[in-house]
Amino acid sequence: MIIDDHSRLLVGGELFYSDNACNFQKVLKDAIATYGIPDKLYVNNGCSYSNEQLSMICVSLGILLLHTKVRDGASKGKVERYEASREHPRKPLSREWLDDCFxxxxxxxxxxxxxxxxxxxxxxxxxxxxxxxxxxxxxxxxxxxxxxxxxxxxxxxxxxxxxxxxHTKRSNLPAIDYSRAGGATNV
Known part of the structure; x- marks a missing residue:
């Protein structure tokens, strides 16, 4: 589940048999496609939320990725969609751009x-x-x-x-001269 911390609106959620990074990324992508790009993403330190791929996705989207203190599971899955200076959330440039970011x-x-x-x-x-x-x-x-x-x-x-x-022919590999493979021969 992903909750907008400003409005307390549930912006993303889905049921999966396993909690993994791929499943969380799906939920986050759908939330962003529907509600816009958050300024911050606040998640816990589990491997689903603390990995290089999620960091790269957040950098691509311009999201500040924050992690909770260790053993603070109650605060995971929050996004800050509105700041005091913003009237509207940022929208993805296009669906293709959003897909590429994920x-x-x-x-x-x-x-x-x-x-x-x-x-x-x-x-x-x-x-x-x-x-x-x-x-x-x-x-x-x-x-x-x-x-x-x-x-x-x-x-x-x-x-x-x-x-x-x-059986694929690869023309860009150097040819091997097998006549020299055994060294010099006397004929």
Whole structure:
């Protein structure tokens, strides 16, 4: 549950079988889409609320992320939507912009077979990124929308089909001269 501390209005809430960062981010995103961007987000210190992804989301949105004192669970889930100097909450620039702000962000080095791993699952990436470090954006519950962000362009990634991957021709890899592999030979 997320409560606006000014009006005491319940601005977000949903029931889940587990309390995790992904589920909290869904609730926060829906609250912002409906009621606007808060100035502050006040949460407890649990791993669902104290993680790098939530910090990056708040920075993207211009929200000050505050954490409660340890063992102060009664005060979690508050947002300060109105300040004394504000008449209206800030609205997201667009739904697409809001979606982009909530993508998780990680950096991965692309392997020579043009794949990366996210949570122990392999994904194919465009061959132009072989051996490069790439910035990956994804929603943990929707990996079909995952992409590499490079020079403000989105390059989609897809789950690796290992059978297809082993038959892929990769033209940008250096050719190996096998005639020199065994050293000098006398003929």
């Amino acid at each position: 993508y998780n962000r990680i950096t991965r080095k692309v392997r020579k077979d043009s794949t990366i791993a996210i949570d122990s699952i392999c994904y194919d990436v465009p061959m132009q990124f072989i051996s490069a470090k790439v910035n990956v954006r994804y929603l943990p519950d929707d990996m079909d929308s995952a992409y590499i962000l490079y020079e403000n362009k989105k390059f989609p990634i897809r789950r690796t089909d290992r059978n297809d991957n082993c």
